[in-house]
Amino acid sequence: MAATKLIAMHQNKGRSVMQCLKDRTDYAMNGEKTEDGKYISSYQCNPELVDLEFAQAKKEYLHKTWRQPKGDVIAYQIRQSFKPGEITPEEANQVGYETGMRFTKGKHAFIVATHVDRAHIHNHIIFNSTNLDCDRKFRDFWFSGIALQRLSDIICLEHGLSVIQKAKPSERQKRTKYPDRVSMRDIIREDILKCLDQKPADFEEMLKFLQAEGYKIKRGKHTAICGKEQKRFIRFRSLGEDFTEDNLIKVIAGEKESPERNEKLPDKKEVKPEKRKFDLVVDIQEKMAQGKNGGYVRWAKKYNVKQFAESILFLQQHDIHDKQTLDALVAESSARYHELMKTIKDAEEKMESNKAIKTHIINYSKTRETYIAYRKSGYSKKFLEEHRDEITLHKAAKEAFSKLPEGKIPRVKDLNDEFARLLSEKKAAYNEYKKIRKEMQDYQIAKQNVESFYTAQQSWDAEEDLKKKRQQQR
Numbered sequence: 001m002a003a004t005k006l007i008a009m010h011q012n013k014g015r016s017v018m019q020c021l022k023d024r025t026d027y028a029m030n031g032e033k034t035e036d037g038k039y040i041s042s043y044q045c046n047p048e049l050v051d052l053e054f055a056q057a058k059k060e061y062l063h064k065t066w067r068q069p070k071g072d073v074i075a076y077q078i079r080q081s082f083k084p085g086e087i088t089p090e091e092a093n094q095v096g097y098e099t100g101m102r103f104t105k106g107k108h109a110f111i112v113a114t115h116v117d118r119a120h121i122h123n124h125i126i127f128n129s130t131n132l133d134c135d136r137k138f139r140d141f142w143f144s145g146i147a148l149q150r151l152s153d154i155i156c157l158e159h160g161l162s163v164i165q166k167a168k169p170s171e172r173q174k175r176t177k178y179p180d181r182v183s184m185r186d187i188i189r190e191d192i193l194k195c196l197d198q199k200p201a202d203f204e205e206m207l208k209f210l211q212a213e214g215y216k217i218k219r220g221k222h223t224a225i226c227g228k229e230q231k232r233f234i235r236f237r238s239l240g241e242d243f244t245e246d247n248l249i250k251v252i253a254g255e256k257e258s259p260e261r262n263e264k265l266p267d268k269k270e271v272k273p274e275k276r277k278f279d280l281v282v283d284i285q286e287k288m289a290q291g292k293n294g295g296y297v298r299w300a301k302k303y304n305v306k307q308f309a310e311s312i313l314f315l316q317q318h319d320i321h322d323k324q325t326l327d328a329l330v331a332e333s334s335a336r337y338h339e340l341m342k343t344i345k346d347a348e349e350k351m352e353s354n355k356a357i358k359t360h361i362i363n364y365s366k367t368r369e370t371y372i373a374y375r376k377s378g379y380s381k382k383f384l385e386e387h388r389d390e391i392t393l394h395k396a397a398k399e400a401f402s403k404l405p406e407g408k409i410p411r412v413k414d415l416n417d418e419f420a421r422l423l424s425e426k427k428a429a430y431n432e433y434k435k436i437r438k439e440m441q442d443y444q445i446a447k448q449n450v451e452s453f454y455t456a457q458q459s460w461d462a463e464e465d466l467k468k469k470r471q472q473q474r
Contacts, residue, residue: 002095003164004152006145007077009126017058017074021051024075028113028124036430038348039089039114041097044132047111048341048437053128054109059286060134068290076138078103078125080152085238086161089116096123098155103148107131108138119184184230185239189259191215192243196251196258203249241423256420260427304452311449314442326447333440340433347426351419357400358415364397366390 011020029047034040037047045053054075062068080096087095096112104110110127129138141147153163195209207217216226216233223245224233237244242259250256292300320326367390374391377383384391401409 002083002152002156002161003081004099004145004149005079006140006148007079008073008140009075009077011072011074018051018055020074021054024077025050025111025126028077028111028126030113030115031430031434033115033117034113035089035116036344036426039093039116040111041093042111043097043101043106043109045109045111045128050109050111050126054130057109057128057130057132057134061130061137062286062290064135066289073129073137073140075129076127076140078127078148079122080125081120081122083162084120087121087159089114089121091159092121092123095152095155095159095161096125099123099148099152100125100127102155103127103151104138107133117186184227185234188215188225188227188234189239189243192239192248193259196248200252203245203252206248206252250416256416307449308453311446311453314446315450323450326443326450330440330443330447333436333443337433337436337440340429340436343429344426344433347422347429351422351426354415354419354422357404357410358412358419360397360400361409361412361415363393364401367394367397370394 009020009024011017025047029037029040031037040047042050058074078096078099080092080099082092082095093112093114096114100110100112104127108127108129108131110125113124113126115122115124127138130136131138149164156163191210191213192206195206195213198209200206200209207223210225211217214227218224218226218233222235222237224235226233236248240259241247247256247259251258315321315326318329320329370387370390371394374380374383374387404410
């Protein structure tokens with residue numbers, strides 16, 4: 001079941017189109033909400049440079065058509081929220097991608113960011129209001145919200161999900177309202193870490209510590225926990241890979257390190273990213289072509305002078321005094337940025353492969369006796385029909401093992417250790433990746449501002465020379 005809402009995104013007063021796009025896309029692609037960017041997909045655009053690409057498409061649209069509608073919409077956002085516990089993040093991202101593709105008919109670039117930091121999984125689908133050919137804009141037609149909801153319902157049914165029955169549009173939109181930023185799962189994880197700090201002797205003693213904190217514990221095939229303000233039990237395995245029952249047992253035994261704490265939880269406030277003190281200068285000639293008046297031009301000139309000054313100050317603080325040094329830093333940071341991106345992608349691929357092999361090992365062990373009985377029955381068709389699922393899993397596992405190097409099957413313990421190592425490498429690379437991305441963007445903006453400054457200076461000098469010649473002629 002998915003509730004949807006279509007939101008038109010306008011340019012905020014006093015901010016450029018790219019600044020507004022960056023604010024929206026940065027929030028959607030927040031690493032804390034998408035598991036370090038794991039659940040982000042895109043169509044005809046690079047998620048890392050989506051604000052630049054969307055803004056460039058709008059410039060091309062203006063040059064092609066010379067049209068600047070009043071109240072121009074810079075992008076559209078589709079919020080798509082799913083029923084808690086009904087869908088996985090991977091499938092939610094796939095549903096969001098199909099929704100974006102079919103709603104825009106593949107004519108507009110878009111990104112899909114799946115947020116998993118709330119009790120309910122939800123998508124932020126942001127698509128460019130300008131089409132890929134840069135000659136038309138998306139038209140927000142009457143009852144587009146209802147059409148979007150019906151399309152979402154069709155896609156949900158195709159994926160075997162439930163749909164909202166006989167709900168009015170206003171009722172469906174109410175479902176997209178979000179609870180407090182700190183979820184109940186965050187609080188449970190923090191309390192588990194506090195119990196681990198008390199050095200319990202085993203998993204059972206840790207559960208007793210949680211009960212002393214007011215939690216209820218339900219034992220069964222999967223251990224579950226319920227807090228004071230909860231209505232339903234939550235399984236430990238749904239708290240994340242680091243908080244599964246098997247992983248916590250290993251942490252208590254000293255075989256693995258304790259999970260990292262969520263730094264934003266104690267204050268229950270999101271840490272706002274550090275804002276850059278300078279940004280790209282305004283193209284005054286382009287704004288005048290769009291019909292901006294003299295008041296805006298005067299403001300833009302003052303704004304540009306401030307950005308030029310801040311850019312020069314930034315270069316001085318970083319001991320950059322010539323163009324060659326700046327070009328080298330831009331190239332170096334860009335190369336490191338792409339190197340870290342490749343490291344993260346490689347780690348993710350290896351982690352997925354690790355999970356797949358571990359699943360095959362577990363399936364092989366569970367279905368081994370059934371397959372032996374099947375072989376002893378002379379590969380009876382009747383036996384096959386009765387145990388088709390188990391035999392299919394066993395065959396799939398054997399086929400996967402045959403593709404392993406030298407046919408050697410690794411131990412589950414070794415796979416767990418490798419997964420922990422890969423996860424650690426990915427987190428370390430991602431922390432550096434966020435830092436180097438900001439550095440790269442700072443250097444690129446400073447370089448572009450300096451180049452714009454010298455271009456403007458040459459234009460001013462040419463105008464002064466022309467004035468002097470006219471005065472001499474008079």
